[in-house]
Amino acid sequence: MPSEGRECVSIHIGQAGAQIGNACWELYCLEHGINQSGFLEDSIDEKKMNSQSLQAFYSESSNGKYVPxxxxxxxxxxVxxxxxxxxxxxxxxxxQIISGKEDAANNYARGHYTIGKELIDTVLERIRKQAESCMGLQGFLVFHSFGGxxxxxxxxxxxxxxSVEYGKKSKLEFSIYPAPQVxxxxxxxxxxxxxxxxxxxxxxxxxxxxxxxxxxICRRNLNVECPSYVNLNRLIAQIVSSITASLRFDGALNVDLTEFQTNLVPYPRIHFPLATYAPVISAEKVTFK
Structure with missing residues (x-):
C-alpha cells in the first residue's frame, strides 16, 4: 500500500504527451471517483476511499479539492x-500548464537547444514547486513522443x-516510438x-x-475502422493505468518506482520493457466474453 510520502509527479511534454495525459487523468479521475472539478463524487463514501492512495498522484487543497x-x-x-x-x-x-510561443517544428535542435532553452528554467521552477508539495517524492513519470x-x-x-537536480529520484518514461506506416x-x-x-x-x-x-488493435479488436488519436490515447491510458495501479492503490508488487527497475530492468542501459495488454474487447462484445 502506498505509504505516506510516496508521491509521483507526471510530466507531459509536447502534443503527444499532453493528449495522452488528458486521457490518463480522465481515467484516473473515474477510477478514484473524482469529478471534473477535482472533488470526490458525493456517491462515494469518503471514509471508504483510501485517501492515502489518492496522495500518490493527487495533492489535496484546503477546500478538499484534489489537484493532479x-x-x-x-x-x-x-494543444x-x-x-x-x-x-x-x-x-x-x-x-501547471506551461506553453511557449512557437513550436519546435519537428526539429530536435529547436526543442533542445534554441526554443527549449528559453522555457527550461520556468519548467524546472514549476516542477520544484510540485516536488516541494510532496512529503517524500518517489520520482517522475515522463510522457512524450520520440518523433516530434x-x-x-x-x-x-x-x-x-x-538528473542534475533530483539525482537519486526515479524517472519512468512512457514514450510513443515512431512507426513507418504512421x-x-x-x-x-x-x-x-x-x-x-x-x-x-x-x-x-x-x-x-x-x-x-x-x-x-483498434481496427482488429475494437472494430474502429478509422482510429483517431482519441481512440489511441484512450487505449494507451488503459495501459498506463494498469502499470500505475500498484502505485495508486493497495498492491503487493511494484508498489514504488524503484521496484519497477528492480523487477523489470536487467542492466541499467537495457531499460525498455515491452508493455502488453490483454484482453482488448469492444463494448459490443463484452457481454459475450
Missing amino acids: RAIYIDLEPT LDEIRTGQFSGLFHPD GTGSGFSSLLMERL STAVVEPYNSILTTHCTLEHSDCSFMVDNEAIYD
Missing part, C-alpha cells in the same frame, strides 16, 4: 489551450536537468535516435508504445 501532481509543457500553445478551456480545465492549476520536436528535443533537455514527419527517425541517445543515461525505465500496433 502533473505538469503540462509544450513549446506552442494550441494546451484545449486543456485550459476543455472539460477538465477546473482540475488543473493554471501554473518538443517530445524529443525538450524531453532530453529536461531529463538531463532532472509517420507525421520525415525527420522522425533522426529525432528518435537523438533522444534515445540523450535519455539512455537519464531514464530508469522506459515503456515503449507503438502507434502502428495500437492502430491495428
Whole structure:
C-alpha cells in the first residue's frame, strides 16, 4: 500500500504527451471517483476511499479539492489551450500548464537547444514547486513522443536537468516510438535516435508504445475502422493505468518506482520493457466474453 510520502509527479511534454495525459487523468479521475472539478463524487463514501492512495498522484487543497501532481509543457500553445478551456480545465492549476510561443517544428535542435532553452528554467521552477508539495517524492513519470520536436528535443533537455537536480529520484518514461506506416514527419527517425541517445543515461525505465500496433488493435479488436488519436490515447491510458495501479492503490508488487527497475530492468542501459495488454474487447462484445 502506498505509504505516506510516496508521491509521483507526471510530466507531459509536447502534443503527444499532453493528449495522452488528458486521457490518463480522465481515467484516473473515474477510477478514484473524482469529478471534473477535482472533488470526490458525493456517491462515494469518503471514509471508504483510501485517501492515502489518492496522495500518490493527487495533492489535496484546503477546500478538499484534489489537484493532479502533473505538469503540462509544450513549446506552442494550441494543444494546451484545449486543456485550459476543455472539460477538465477546473482540475488543473493554471501554473501547471506551461506553453511557449512557437513550436519546435519537428526539429530536435529547436526543442533542445534554441526554443527549449528559453522555457527550461520556468519548467524546472514549476516542477520544484510540485516536488516541494510532496512529503517524500518517489520520482517522475515522463510522457512524450520520440518523433516530434518538443517530445524529443525538450524531453532530453529536461531529463538531463532532472538528473542534475533530483539525482537519486526515479524517472519512468512512457514514450510513443515512431512507426513507418504512421509517420507525421520525415525527420522522425533522426529525432528518435537523438533522444534515445540523450535519455539512455537519464531514464530508469522506459515503456515503449507503438502507434502502428495500437492502430491495428483498434481496427482488429475494437472494430474502429478509422482510429483517431482519441481512440489511441484512450487505449494507451488503459495501459498506463494498469502499470500505475500498484502505485495508486493497495498492491503487493511494484508498489514504488524503484521496484519497477528492480523487477523489470536487467542492466541499467537495457531499460525498455515491452508493455502488453490483454484482453482488448469492444463494448459490443463484452457481454459475450
